[in-house]
Amino acid sequence: MEYKIQNQNIELELNDDVFKPSPHGSSALGSAIKIKPNETVLDVGTGTGLLAILAAKLGGKVTSVDILPQAVELARKNIKKNNVSVDVMVGDLFEPVKNNIYDVIIANIPQENLSPNVILSSSKETIIGMHGGKNGNEILLKVIRSANSFMHENSRLYVVVYSMSNFRESIAEITTRYDTKLINFYTGEVKDFVYSDIDWYEEQSKKGLLNVYKQGEKYFADLFVFELKLKNI
Secondary structure, three states: OEEEEOOEEEEOOOOOOOOOOOHHHHHHHOOOOOOOOOOEEEEEOOOOOHHHHHHHHOOOEEEEEEOOHHHHHHHHHHHHHOOOOEEEEEOOOOHHHOOOOEEEEEEOOOOEOOOHHHHHOOOHHHHHHHEOOHHHOHHHHHHHHHHHHHEEEEEEEEEEEEOOOOHHHHHHHHHHHEEEEEEEEEEEEOOHHHHHOHHHHHHHHHOOOOOOEEEOOEEEEEEEEEEEEEOOO
């Protein structure tokens, strides 16, 4: 699969055990991140390695992390295929890079809220690669609450907030902890699994725990891309 982001051509090998890049990462987030030559970059939840490869092509000195060994193996293949240098590690979020400080952190982590029925019918790898935990934003909240320990006063943290999760809680947490800039917005059709349990998703939407909406015969969700910096105290 070939991608072109910020005038960089990226060729990826894919497999069924690792979440395939969606427009969220390849377009909405990838097109908005800024990397300066020789900046140190951490890509959390690297998956196929798409954003890590992009950051390296833009001149960054990149480290990437994923909890799935299958993802790390695939990312290494894709890094080699694209002839860039990225240090890839297996681990949960920031655990493998304790005590390190980065100029840029990219965190495109799972934010789908998989219904109980969808979870029962999904593989372990699918759940890890897509499910954001409780209300879809549990993992994102962990990132938001931990990332500041890996940043200096001029660091930039790039995150997405997806309305398939409790996005209101996520945005409230972000604006409390960081100087916040909205740098991109994306609307797209929900993934196929949502249609398999649409009554559950409509009920969660009514409760305000996520937001999906119908246009014609299709359902859509929104995604917000933020650039975050440490608050000046």
